[in-house]
Amino acid sequence: MRIDIENLRVAYAGRTVVADAHLVAAEGEITGLVGPNGSGKSTLLRTVYRHLKPAAGRVLLSGTDLRELSPARSARHVAALPQERGSDFELSVREVVAMGRTPYKRAFASEDATDRDHVARALADVGMAGQADRRFTALSGGERQRVLLARAFAQDPDVLVLDEPTNHLDIRHQVELLALLRGQRRTTLVSLHDLNAAASVCDRLHVLHAGSVVASGRPREVLTPELMAEVFGVRATVVDHPLTGDPLIAFDHRAPAGTEEPATIRTAAG
Amino acid sequence: MALTLARRRTGGAAPEKRGLPAGPLALALGVALLAALTAAVAWGATSIPPAEVWGVVWRRLSGEAPRAGTDDLIVWQLRVPRALLAALVGAGLGLVGTAVQALVRNPLADPYLLGISNGASLGAVAAIVLGLGTGGALGIGLSGAAFAGALATFALVWAVARRGGGFAPLRLVLAGVAIGQFLSGFTSYLVLQAGDEQQTHSVLFWLMGSLGGANWQLLAVPALAVPLAGLWLQARARGLNALLMGDETAAGLGIDVTRLRRELFTVTSVLTGVLVAVSGAIAFVALMVPHVCRLVVGGDHRRLLPLSALFGALLLVVVDIVCRTAMDAQELPVGVVTSLLGAPALLYLLDRRLGSGS
Incomplete structure (x- = not known):
């Protein structure tokens, strides 16, 4: 089963947090959701596991609007791993x-x-x-x-929705958990903070920025130095991972984008 | 209800000592409850042999003409209603405590935290002091006033807690505590205004909880409300489990969280109102009973709810025996004994658990 999100708008306490989002999680693929803090990743995921109601737009489960199903019925198809820890x-x-x-x-x-x-x-x-x-x-x-x-x-869901599942885990547990997800081959929609983890694990990425999906595609197409500067506000270059060949994003941890070499950044952002 | 208890499996690499199977435990508690009820009817200022106790009950239930004499009066009119009231109120407090702890997702919460009992107390005290009840006697008038107070408070807390959407646990507790304190200020003022020593005494006694008002008439409402609430909660045991993990997790498991919270708040408030109306604000039982049961059988509500009801019933029947027989000249308020016995028992259990390092 697949998830299609169409024209999704979500408001929270009167403020629009996600605006006009389009997103696809294809059957059997791992679809990643990346973006800076507050970009609306968790909010968007919460509408998929029906913690929040969309203000507009639809979340489709293989073509069926989730809201046409009872909560229990849709929970048989969509399982969630929110950030709560019990x-x-x-x-x-x-x-x-x-x-x-x-x-x-x-x-x-x-x-x-x-x-x-x-x-x-x-x-x-x-x-x-x-x-x-x-x-x-x-x-x-x-x-x-x-x-x-x-x-x-x-x-026993057809679709897994995970919100930052690797948060607060050490690197070994992060790797184990992501390997588990890859081994499942279920339709998976996962938000990740770690862009390098997202680049190696996800088949497809959607980048959220201020509540909108600003880029979608294969990790290598999406995670460009220009996008790093524009969306995340950091200087970075993308190289091939020496061990796996996946895209490896090397960040400049010394200064955020725009504080150095303003001419280069202007080009990148434009 | 014992039939619906899920079977627990034990074993595994690192077993923890919550391995007591719920079924036999429920059976044992049931037998103990019957024994305690018998003792509660047999013991007192006049002792009646247990065989005679059951004889009177059997003759009454089978429709035979009761034998003339004081035994029938003492057993059937005084002690049986009181013992049954103790069991019903205890079971109700066990249920309502378990439910509220899931509702506000805090294992140390208490139904009185939601302000309902403060409202009931204000109603009852107003009835005593202002003479709204039947001459200040413990009776239906007093219970009616207490229940009205509980419902009015429920409406007030509801109105405050629902704003901002969803009856969030913290909001519910804060609304309940604030409104409860506000109302208990009124109650204290009324107590000070009480006309005479007798009034003050009956007010204080009521506030500390008492089963002394028991009669067959008073039993009717709790006898209906407690089992109904128990079944309602048992039907939603999985939803309560899901709430423990968090609202988002529960939503992901297909629970309509806002609706479940709203219904839970309503059911627990009404049940609290019923219990407080017939027995006063008995302290500590609703907090301690689920907590103790959780230590023994774990947190799954499918086991926890029936066991909390049984254990609560047993506890309150035993406590009421103590209240009636500990002192020759007078009866102790139930709340005094539940606090004095309950607090050390809870501390002992917690200490033992921490000591075992689990």
Whole structure:
């Protein structure tokens, strides 16, 4: 299944946060959402997992407007990993993962073999099968994130929506989590802060700037020095990664764009 | 309800000691509750043998003519309604505590945090002091005033909390606390205005919680409200679980979060109002019962709700026995005993849990 976002406008507390956004997450591809802080990435994703209602425009799931489906019905197709990390309520790892079955269950129904199957497989997929009875809040940050990802897997979705899933993870856990996503081959819509991670993992990128999608395409087409200067306000050059051949963005960490060599930047921005 | 409890599996690399299976635990609590109810009816100023207790109950339920004598009066008119009221109020407090803790996503929240009980107290105290109730006696007039106070407060907190959209937990708590404090200021003023010592005494007693007003008539509303609220909550146990993880996560799991919050707030407020109206503001039970149960069976509401109801019922029946029998000359307010016994018990449990390093 695929996601098409058409003319999306989202307002939050009376302010337009996302304006007239168009975006595609193609079947089986990893689609990345990048952009500076406050550019509207999280807001846009929240309309896909129906935490926020669009003020205008549509989110289509393989052609069907999500709002024509009941919340539970659309949650069977779209699973989310928001930035929330839960609170201390004595939940075990298995209980957290089993929450992924919520959209499939009627009131009073207990878990059946299918549910247990999905939960066990999701735990195994993220390498937490042996930890199912641990208390969720006793886990490390990396383990927690993997459990929350397992909860999304247990939802058996056609589309995964992830908001900054690598935040607060050390580099090894970042790599592991992104490798897990690549291995899934589900339609995935993910926002990422790390442009180099986005460049190697995503099949397609959408760049958000001040609530609008300003560039879309393959990472190498999109992540240009000009865009770095214009959208992110930094000087950068793009080279080939010596190990993988992916685009590697080398930033100038000494000065933001525009403070040095103003003539070059003007050319780039123009 | 015990039938819907999910089975827990134990084992795994790093088991934590929450392995008590919920089914047998619920059964044990149920048996203990029956025993406690029997003891509550048997013990008192006049002791009645347990066999005679059940004899009276059996004759009444099977429609046989009750035997003449004081036993029938004491058992059927005084102690059975009181024991049942204790069980219903305890179960209700266990349920409402569990629900409110999920509603505001804080394991240490208390239904009284939402201001509802302050409103109920103001209503009750106004009835006593201003003579709105039936001559200041603990009765339907007083309960009616308390419930009216609870509903009025609910409307007020609702109006404040809904602004800005979505009944956000923090907004709900802040609105509840602020309005609750405002109302309890009025209550304190009214207490000071109380005409005589007897009035002051009955006001204070009511504020600390009492089951002394129990009669069959008073039982009707909680006997309907507590099971209904319990079923309603049990049907939404998965939604409550999802709320614990956060609003966005719950939305992603297909829960209409705003609607669930709105309904939860309504159900918990009405139930709190019913409970406070028949028993006063009994402290600590709604906070402690879910917390203790969570330590034992974990946070999944499908197990937590029925166990909290059972444990709350058992606890309050036992506490009321203590209240009636601890001192010869007078009865203790329920709230005094729940606080004195409950706080150390909770501290002990927390300490043991921290000590085990989990």
